[in-house]
Amino acid sequence: xxxxxxxxxxxxxxxxxxxxxxxxxxxxxxxxxxxxxxxxxxxxxxxxxxxxxxxxxxxxxxxxxxxxxxxxxxxxxxxxxxxxxxxxxxxxxxxxxxxxxxxxxxxxxxxxxxxxxxxxxxxxxxxxxxxxxxxxxxxxxxxxxxxxxxxxxxxxxxxxxxxxxxxxxxxxxxxxxxxxxxxxxxxxxxxxxxxxxxxxxxxxxxxxxxxxxxxxxxxxxxxxxxxxxxxxxxxxxxxxxxxxxxxxxxxxxxxxxxxxxxxxxxxxxxxxxxxxxxxxxxxxxxxxxxxxxxxxxxxxxxxxxxxxxxxxxxxxxxxxxxxxxxxxxxxxxxxxxxxxxxxxxxxxxxxxxxxxxxxxxxxxxxxxxxxxxxxxxxxxxxxxxxxxxxxxxxxxxxxxxxxxxxxxxxxxxxxxxxxxxxxxxxxxxxxxxxxxxxxxxxxxxxxxxxxxxxxxxxxxxxxxxxxxxxxxxxxxxxxxxxxxxxxxxxxxxxxxxxxxxxxxxxxxxxxxxxxxxxxxxxxxxxxxxxxxxxxxxxxxxxxxxxxxxxxxxxxxxxxxxxxxxxx
Numbered sequence: 001x002x003x004x005x006x007x008x009x010x011x012x013x014x015x016x017x018x019x020x021x022x023x024x025x026x027x028x029x030x031x032x033x034x035x036x037x038x039x040x041x042x043x044x045x046x047x048x049x050x051x052x053x054x055x056x057x058x059x060x061x062x063x064x065x066x067x068x069x070x071x072x073x074x075x076x077x078x079x080x081x082x083x084x085x086x087x088x089x090x091x092x093x094x095x096x097x098x099x100x101x102x103x104x105x106x107x108x109x110x111x112x113x114x115x116x117x118x119x120x121x122x123x124x125x126x127x128x129x130x131x132x133x134x135x136x137x138x139x140x141x142x143x144x145x146x147x148x149x150x151x152x153x154x155x156x157x158x159x160x161x162x163x164x165x166x167x168x169x170x171x172x173x174x175x176x177x178x179x180x181x182x183x184x185x186x187x188x189x190x191x192x193x194x195x196x197x198x199x200x201x202x203x204x205x206x207x208x209x210x211x212x213x214x215x216x217x218x219x220x221x222x223x224x225x226x227x228x229x230x231x232x233x234x235x236x237x238x239x240x241x242x243x244x245x246x247x248x249x250x251x252x253x254x255x256x257x258x259x260x261x262x263x264x265x266x267x268x269x270x271x272x273x274x275x276x277x278x279x280x281x282x283x284x285x286x287x288x289x290x291x292x293x294x295x296x297x298x299x300x301x302x303x304x305x306x307x308x309x310x311x312x313x314x315x316x317x318x319x320x321x322x323x324x325x326x327x328x329x330x331x332x333x334x335x336x337x338x339x340x341x342x343x344x345x346x347x348x349x350x351x352x353x354x355x356x357x358x359x360x361x362x363x364x365x366x367x368x369x370x371x372x373x374x375x376x377x378x379x380x381x382x383x384x385x386x387x388x389x390x391x392x393x394x395x396x397x398x399x400x401x402x403x404x405x406x407x408x409x410x411x412x413x414x415x416x417x418x419x420x421x422x423x424x425x426x427x428x429x430x431x432x433x434x435x436x437x438x439x440x441x442x443x444x445x446x447x448x449x450x451x452x453x454x455x456x457x458x459x460x461x462x463x464x465x466x467x468x469x470x471x472x473x474x475x476x477x478x479x480x481x482x483x484x485x486x487x488x489x490x491x492x493x494x495x496x497x498x499x500x501x502x503x504x505x506x507x508x509x510x511x512x513x514x515x516x517x518x519x520x521x522x523x524x525x526x527x528x529x530x531x532x533x534x535x536x537x538x539x540x541x542x543x544x545x546x547x548x549x550x551x552x553x554x555x556x557x558x559x560x561x562x563x564x565x566x567x
Contacts, residue, residue: 459487470527
């Protein structure tokens with residue numbers, strides 16, 4: 001146990017340094033501020049140590065100029081020195097900075113008095129006397145053009161764009177002339193070939209007739225239509241040829257998706273073994289956009305059937321009613337259960353990322369858990385909140401959360417009184433392109449007078465992939481006098497994992513999981529181990545070798561194989 005812990009700590013400490021030493025810079029640069037040094041390093045990346053030492057002054061000067069000219073330095077000097085077999089030093093002096101002598105920025109046309117556009121020009125760092133920065137010049141042109149397209153100035157064009165640099169005097173002249181032309185507006189929206197009522201599709205657009213024309217809003221409208229799942233093809237385009245009175249008609253052409261979709265699937269997990277599934281869905285059941293889904297899933301310990309019906313409201317993507325029926329048979333370890341639940345729910349969007357669902361669930365379960373057996377009927381109203389950042393693909397820190405509260409009362413249909421609280425949080429931090437940290441925590445509580453009144457499907461267990469690696473799936477819980485698992489009213493588990501890229505799509509990592517399913521006192525169980533991740537072009541594959549530090553002797557080692565995204 002101690003040896004394994006030492007190996008894991010060694011992995012955490014040595015991974016970053018071992019990889020960095022293999023890819024460490026072969027040249028050290030001095031004399032430059034960080035942005036300039038970073039850009040010069042980028043220009044030198046393709047050169048190895050031998051190429052650097054054999055490079056002549058003309059080529060070296062050319063490379064340094066290419067890296068520093070965009071920052072306004074046109075007279076840099078560089079000196080190359082070899083320190084030893086492992087290090088080369090490059091001493092660079094920037095020389096004088098080029099400043100803007102003349103800034104000639106003119107906006108004409110109908111947008112010439114638009115305060116937003118004038119503010120964009122005013123806030124640019126291209127005024128007389130300021131240091132020249134090529135990126136500022138390119139950025140201002142891009143901002144002007146983006147503004148014109150997003151505010152309906154479709155005829156807008158640059159009549160002059162010129163950056164004049166005079167290296168002999170370290171001066172530059174900026175000339176940007178933009179004629180916006182007249183402003184256009186959205187015209188009427190027409191929809192053709194749709195099997196869904198036009199009103200439902202019109203409600204998805206974020207613009208009205210008479211508003212300033214915006215190509216970005218057209219793109220967003222097409223995305224929203226795609227997210228409904230009703231169509232196999234979508235074309236949203238402005239009809240410039242039919243423009244009248246500066247109004248641009250919008251034409252939407254769609255191709256209906258197949259009304260019936262059958263999917264056959266399968267997979268494998270170390271926890272549940274081989275699983276096969278069969279699904280039948282109707283992404284659009286009628287012209288109002290209602291949808292239906294059904295799925296059958298079978299593995300050795302668990303078999304389930306799911307039926308669902310969705311009724312969208314006016315806000316189709318974010319607000320809907322749902323009816324769901326699910327029945328599950330589970331025969332695993334000391335659990336034997338046949339549970340069926342019928343749920344009525346109302347789902348809506350709270351803001352850009354948070355969503356909420358209010359529901360009423362009726363649970364009917366025939367179960368045997370260790371020595372407890374019973375027939376349970378519970379009417380459980382509840383509310384859940386979930387957070388998924390739709391824009392987080394481009395962020396260093398990604399996170400998601402889901403929390404729920406449910407309640408049953410013995411005075412209203414239910415056999416017993418239970419207050420149930422559950423929550424889960426996951427976070428992934430991309431420290432760099434080659435390093436990341438993953439963290440997760442799950443918790444649950446059943447507040448009730450007696451554990452024996454709680455059906456198996458609501459009791460808590462810990463252990464397995466996604467919970468507590470190093471232990472069998474759901475093998476951790478209090479036991480009865482016969483040593484059989486009876487489930488727990490409370491559960492808390494967390495996991496921490498450091499991962500490092502070793503080669504393209506391959507990563508290795510080390511992890512520590514801590515958790516327990518308990519009655520009154522939390523008794524932490526710890527699992528630790530190593531991971532290998534292959535981010536293949538089809539589906540990520542993760543292989544874990546874990547050691548349960550508190551597992552029974554002879555049963556400490558577990559291997560997990562999982563397919564699919566980690567976050």
